[in-house]
Amino acid sequence: MKLNLASSPFSRKALKTPELMRLVMLCLIPGVFVQWYVFGWGNLIQIMIAGILAVVTEAIILAIRNKPVIRTIKDNSALLTGVLLGISLPPYTPWWITAIGIVFAILVVKHLYGGLGQNLFNPAMVAYVLLLISFPVHMTSWVPPESLMQHSVTFADAWSLIASGFSIDGYSLQQIKTAVDGTTMATPLDTLKTDLGHGLTVSESLNKPIFGTFAGFGSEWISIAFLVGGLFLLKQKAIGWQIPASFLGGLFVISLMGYLSDPDTMVSPLIHLFSGASIFAAFFILTDPVSASTTPRGRIIFGVLIALLTYVIRTWGGYPDAIAFAVILANMCVPLIDYYTQPSVYGSRKA
Amino acid sequence: MIQSILAHIKQGKLWRFAGGVFPSERKSLSNQQPILPALIPTELVIPLNQHIGEPADLLVKVGDSVLKGQPLTHHNNFRALPVHASTSGKVTAIESRPSCHPSGLPEISIIIAPDGNDTWIERHPTTDISQLDRHAIIDKIHLAGIAGKGGAGFPAHLKLSGKADIELLIINGIECEPYITADDMLMREYASELIQGIEIIEQVTQCKHTVIAIESNKPEAIAALSEYNNEQRRVTVVPTKYPSGGEKQLIELITGKQVPNKGYPIDMGILMHNVGTAFAIKRAVMDDEPLISRIVTITGEAFEQRGNVHALIGTPIEQLIAPFNLQPQDNQTRLIIGGPMMGFTLPSASAPIIKTTNCILAPTEQELPTPGQEMACIRCGECADACPASLLPQQLYWYAKSNDHEKLREYNLFDCIECGSCAYVCPSEIPLVQYYRIGKADIRQQEQEAKKAEIARVRHEARQARLEREKQEREARNKAAAEKRKAQILANQEKTPATASTDQDVPAKDAVAQALERAKAKRTAEPQDDDMAAVRKARKEQARLAKLAKQAQTEDAPTQQTKAEATSTAKTTNPAVAAALARAKAKKEAQQGEQPITHSDSEPAPSSAPTKNSAVAAAIARAKAKKAAQQSEAETETAAKTESEPEQSTAPTKNPAVAAAIARAKAKKAAQQSEAETETAAKTEPEPEQSTAPTKNPAVAAAIARAKAKKAAQQSEAETETAAKTESEPEQSTAPTKNPAVAAAIARAKAKKAAQQSEAETKTETKTETTAKTESEPEQSTAPTKNPAVAAAIARAKAKKAAQQSEAETAAKTESEPEQSTAPTKNPAVAAAIARAKAKKAAQQGEAVNASDKAPELEKPAAASKNPAVAAAIARAKAKKAEQQAKHEQMQPDSQKDNR
Amino acid sequence: MSIGIAVISLGLLALIFGLILGYAAIRFKVKADPIVEQIDAILPQTQCGQCGYPGCKPYANAIANGDAINKCPPGGEAVIVKLADLMGVEPTKLEGEEKPKAVAFVHEDECIGCTKCIQACPVDAILGATRQMHTVIADECTGCELCVAPCPTDCIEMIPIDETTKTWQWDLQSISIKEVQ
Structure with a gap:
């Protein structure tokens, strides 16, 4: 009889890193589905492109770094990064922009820092910011929801748009972007910002078709779908409650205070929460374990900090949505937060 | 509260x-069925130490019969726990057996073969x-x-x-x-x-x-x-x-x-x-039942039957689990002692059940899968949430991986209870606990090493300081001694004739008797064991006196010495001769001071001993010495033996003078050849002496001794102390001589030499060794002559030479042994002289750490001497030595006694 | 004129800053161990002389004066890394080879009591007297091997320190599994 040696504990929880990543992706499905329903094929194609490129890039870099390729790829982390970036990009972003973004995310943001677990920043968000400041036109070419579009975009059109910049019928993205009423569409938050800049009140702006029942038209439903997925993740204990709760709670409280102080120029909490990427980020971006704070108290601080930054940038900054910037800025603070929020070790508490 | x-x-x-x-x-x-009763295994393996703390002392030995519950060890302190025989039987062995420990390293255990009766000890x-x-x-x-x-x-x-x-x-x-x-x-x-x-x-x-x-x-x-x-x-x-x-x-x-x-x-x-x-x-x-059994859970799906069992402490695990039918899992069989969270896998199933063994778990692969390969930490923080000690396991993991012990401490690694919760939840299957264990073990080891290094450093520095101090003391002493010697020479020239005439009367019988008695008393009073302590005490006393004496040294010392010599010479028939001889010897000794070690094995001695002609014997001895010296570059001891054969052949020659001459010649040659740090050479030297001991002709013996001494001196570039021994032994040979004058002379010579040594370091080696030799030869040849004057002259010549050659710090042993040899002499003067010589030398040794060794020896010879004067002299010698020792703080253990 | 003002004002500034710096240098002076002490603290203190110096302290001195940091076999890689860290140089490969830790042991039946080893021992860890059998205090022995060579009878042996369950380092890989039954 040959005895095997191992180290305790021998008992282990079932949820491993690959499964964890897979679970996160599965929980994205409701949101992605609604996103497809509202905005068409664009993002699905982006997700596919980004996902595949992410895995390929990861494989090549791993091979160069002499790391086990297959085993590491199987942790699904690169794929998840790709998926997250794909969801975040405007639907008909040219493929090469997506490629630049994902390669940058994997190569620079992840592997130049040492690979999974070592990166200081959230790869998808850094890539997003990079693209946003490098290709501002493309990165703000949001399309109106399908129902508000002049020209409906088929699957083939979507492919063509992403590949060449023109639909099958030869419409440019600029033409596609034009809404039924002839105005150029932007995101709800963008619209609000522009309108407020033009001296309109919030309520006046909200009358525009881009807004739905309580937030951005369409995006409110996407947010709700992501919320469902996120809650399922929470239930599965794949993510901690602290970050989503503190972020959403923080954003709500801050925007409520702003709203109450001046309802005409300040946006309501509901719009803050359900327009833009707030919900999606709360459950899927901020909870990226690698770049988020790891201590229980630190996570709460981390969430509130992002909420604050988001609100500040949205309200007074130059960009309509601010999650990506806020996340990166908060990522920078993580080491500090972690250091000062270490739990007091058993027995060090005064009796 | x-x-x-x-x-x-x-x-x-x-x-x-x-x-x-x-x-x-x-x-x-x-837990579905009642606890099964204990079975008695074919053999019990009871490790001595089954608990935190120290092991206890053995009470049994192999072959003893023991009863159930009989203590096998006795606790020697309050923290130690005894172990007991778990059943009656016989102790078949006490040996190292694989332990019930994750390493499986063998631990000392008592093996009992049960007799099956399970007879209790009286309760x-x-x-x-x-x-x-x-x-x-x-x-x-x-x-x-x-x-x-x-x-x-x-x-x-x-x-x-x-x-x-x-x-x-x-x-x-x-x-x-x-x-x-x-x-x-x-x-x-x-x-x-x-x-x-x-x-x-x-x-x-x-x-x-x-x-x-x-x-x-x-x-x-x-x-x-x-x-x-x-x-x-x-x-x-x-x-x-x-x-x-x-x-x-x-x-x-x-x-x-x-x-x-x-x-x-x-x-x-x-x-x-x-x-x-x-x-x-x-x-x-x-119930008065010691802890000899405990309840053990045997579980896991790899067992066909499962349950709890009373197990005797010491039952080999393989025997205990036999009835439960362990199904081997192809290459995945694990025997876990303890539970799945904190247990450890056992490398050997022959390890025994010990007092802390609560469970034997054999899981199947489906049940508790072996962990996959460790993946990158994704800093998810699950471990921190799970940690019952509120540590940050992922930080600890980084620092453990990078061996950052300082950070590990900062993050409270030692508060980790190794419960396994962090590793249990880790999605990347990182064996966190293992990292922490290794980290802890590393830190503990490093701490221990640092502690050890610190001790080593302190000890080394103490040693360096001591050596430095000794060196300085030696230099100071040498200077003082040199001055003393000068004064002494002057004094000698004036005083000797005078004293010679004054002290001619017969030594008082009373005095002799008294000395004997005192010696005896001392001996009985100080049985072997107490010798050291007593001697040390005496030395301390003397040291104090000596210190006082030393303060006035510059003026006092020379006079004292001359006086002492005067008294000793007084009793010799021809004091002048004796004095000369003694001086010669002293010189010689000084030269040998640096000599390699001798071990006085007396192998050849017996063969030469029975020869009727002592001269021949002496020659033989010398021959041996020479040969040995030549070989001295080789370190083989055997060589010495082989060479001894030639001597035997020369043995039958009837003419001692011839033999002596030959021997001397040889000795010289030998001396020149040896530059050695060899021990063999040293060894051979003592041998000649023993052989010469029975010689009837003292002159011859003296010559021999001198020859040897010379050789030894030349060999000495080694810094060994024991060398001194060699010299002392010449005296042994002279001991039985009937001519006290000779002996006395020798003694004085020694004294002188010692004095000169003190200057040795300052003096240049201007004089060539060859001249030294040439001088010595004449003496030896003349030795057999009956004219002491000649001998004296020779001796003096030698002494001078010797002094110049010596750069030496003489060894502790040197002085002690001379006494032994001279002890049996009938002439107290001789003894006294010797003693004085010794005393001087001792003074130079300053570091004379070896006191404990020497002291007993000093006394013994003294005891044997018949004349109180001898004893007195010895005492003085001791006093001096002691003084120098006293300076030497006793910071070091006995181990250093030997150093120089 | 304007040049004069510039020169004067710059000069004044320089003076002020110089004073501030000078004050700071005194006020905030960091009292550090002399470098030799720090190096000495890292060295394993075996006093074995394998570095070519008659002890650890002399070698520490030599390192402080620019000697190589890789001459300490008893310290091994660990010491090199620490020294490199302290001295701000690249760790280099060890000169000589690392041996397992050992302590000297005197085979007492062969010992003739010559005391040579006692004199050789740099930490006075050997106990004995002339013609008395010697023994090594294992706890104090640094394993320097300096006593081995002088022994005339070769009765000193370096015995590797055995691993026990108390000193075991949790290296599961190193355990050999015995087949039973």
Whole structure:
């Protein structure tokens, strides 16, 4: 009889890193589905492109770094990064922009820092910011929801748009972007910002078709779908409650205070929460374990900090949505937060 | 404070502790059937040390018959626990056997072959424990060898014997590890005995309240023990969560207080014992049964049968699990001692059950899959959430990986209880606990090494300081001695004739008798063992005197010496000659000072001894010496022997003078050849002397001795002390000589030489050795002549030469041995002279650490001498030596006694 | 004129800053161990002389004066890394080879009591007297091997320190599994 040696504990929880990543992706499905329903094929194609490129890039870099390729790829982390970036990009972003973004995310943001677990920043968000400041036109070419579009975009059109910049019928993205009423569409938050800049009140702006029942038209439903997925993740204990709760709670409280102080120029909490990427980020971006704070108290601080930054940038900054910037800025603070929020070790508490 | 806690406890209030995990319990695998009785194995392996703390002393030896419950070891201190024979039988071996330890490294164990009768040793059960006082109970628990069953095996009596007041006693029946049901079954089946044990602990500790904490997943046990609830004692049901059975976690759970970092529960007035310990205490105190068996859970799906079993301590695990039919898992068989969270895999199934073994778990691969390969940490923080000690395991992991011990400490690695919760939840399957264990072991080892290095550094520096000091002292002494010698020479020239005439009268018989008596008295008074101490004391005394003396040294010393010499020479028939001789010797000795070590094996001696002609013998000896010297570059001892043969052939020659001459010639040659640090050469030298001892012609002997000395001197570039020995032995040879004058002369010569040595370092080696030799030869040839004057002259010549050659610090031994040899001489003057010579030399040795060795020797020869003067001289010599030793602080252990 | 003002004002500034710096240098002076002490603290203190110096302290001195940091076999890689860290140089490969830790042992039946080893021992860890059998205090022995060569009878042996369950380092890989039954 040959005895095997191992180290305790021998008992282990079932949820491993690959499964964890897979679970996160599965929980994205409701949101992605609604996103497809509202905005068409664009993002699905982006997700596919980004996902595949992410895995390929990861494989090549791993091979160069002499790391086990297959085993590491199987942790699904690169794929998840790709998926997250794909969801975040405007639907008909040219493929090469997506490629630049994902390669940058994997190569620079992840592997130049040492690979999974070592990166200081959230790869998808850094890539997003990079693209946003490098290709501002493309990165703000949001399309109106399908129902508000002049020209409906088929699957083939979507492919063509992403590949060449023109639909099958030869419409440019600029033409596609034009809404039924002839105005150029932007995101709800963008619209609000522009309108407020033009001296309109919030309520006046909200009358525009881009807004739905309580937030951005369409995006409110996407947010709700992501919320469902996120809650399922929470239930599965794949993510901690602290970050989503503190972020959403923080954003709500801050925007409520702003709203109450001046309802005409300040946006309501509901719009803050359900327009833009707030919900999606709360459950899927901020909870990226690698770049988020790891201590229980630190996570709460981390969430509130992002909420604050988001609100500040949205309200007074130059960009309509601010999650990506806020996340990166908060990522920078993580080491500090972690250091000062270490739990007091058993027995060090005064009796 | 504790009062309010007690109030809460009585209400059944519970707190919670941070972290914790919920692994699947799987307790029902093994708690479905009653505990099986113990089986007697074919062999018992009882390790001596089964607990934290020190092992005890053996009481049995191989071949002894032992009875069940008989102690096999005796505790030599309060922290040690004895072990007992688990059944009757015979001790077949006491040897190293694989241990019940994750390393499986062998540990010393007592092997017993059971006789199958299971005969108990005589027991004295008591039922009324109220008769016993606290100490008696603690003693019984100690003698029963009860180690805590909680895991670490902390001796139970130590916990009980604390001075602090115990307010709250917690009996730990949590058993939070999955799979294990030993405590569960114990509580179910032995509830009443368990309660008796708890009562004993209550009586010993006088605690105010007792909590029996049981996890909610053991309803039967809870029911069984709840029957005994009363005002002071109640069963508290604790929610099932791992690791609520940890001492610190359970205390927080029950009291809401955390045990301070560096503190112990006892500081808070809380004492915790495991149910198994309480049961063992009952058995020990009331039934007088030591801890020789325990309940072991045998579980896991790889076993066909599962359950709990009474197991004798020392039962080899393979025999214990045999009836449970372990199904080998292809290449994945694991035998886990303990549970799946904190247990360890066993490398060898022949390891024994020990006092802390509570479970043997053999899981299948499906049940507890072997972990996959470690993946990158994704910093998810799950581990931090799970950690019951509120550590940051992922940080610890980074630092453990990068061996950053400082950071590990900063992040409180040593507060980790290795419960395994972090590794349990880790999604990347990182064996975190293993990292921490290695980190802890590394840090501990480094700490130990640092400690050791520090000690080594201190010791080294102390040694360096000592050497430096000795060197300075030596230099100072040498200078002083040089001046002394100059004065002495002058004094000698004036005084010798005068004193010679004055002291001619016969030595007083009384004096001799007195000396003898004194010597004897001393001998009897100081049996071997006490010699050293006594001598040391004497030396100290003398050292004090000597110090005083030294202060006035510059003027005093020379005069003293001249006086001493005067007295000694007075008694010799021809003092002048003797003096000369003595001086010569002294010189010679000085030269040898640096010589290599001798070991005086006297192998060749017997062969030459029976020769009738001493001269011949002497020659032989010398020849040997020479040969040895030549070989001295080789370190072989055998060589010396082979060469001894030629001597034997020369032995039959009848003419001593011739022989002596030959020998001398040889000796010279030898001396020139040897530059050696060889020991062989040294060794050979003593031999000649022994052979020459019986010689009837002292002159010859003296010559021989001188020849040898010369050679030795030249050899000396080595810095060994023992070299001195060689020189001393020449004297031995002269000892039996009938001509005291010669001996005396020798002695004086030695004295002189010693004096000159002191200057040795400053003096240049201007004189060539060849000249030295040429001088010595004449003497030797003339030695057989009856004219002492000649001899004296020769001696002086030699002495001079010798002095110049010597750069030496003479060894401790040198002086002591001369005495021995001279002791039997009939002429006290000789002895006195020798003694003085010694004294001088000793003075130069300053560091004379070897005192303990020397002292006895000094006295012995003195004793044998018939003349008190001798004794006096010796004493003086000793005094001097002692003085120098006294300066030398005794900071170093005896080990240094030998250094120079 | 304007140049004069510039020169004067710059000069004044320089003076002020110089004073501030000078004050700071005194006020905030960091009292560090002399470098030799720090190096000496890292060295294993075996005093074995394998570095070519008659002890650890002399070698520490030599390192402080620029000697190589890789001459300490008893310290091994660990010491090199620490020294490199302290001295701000790249760790280099060890000169000589690392041996397992050992202590000297005197085979007492062969010992003739010559005391040579006692004199060789740099930490006075050998006990004995002339013609008395010697023995090594294992706890004090640094394993320097300096006593081995001088022994005339070769009775000193370096015995590797055995691993026990107390000193075991949790290296599961190193355990050999025995087949049983």
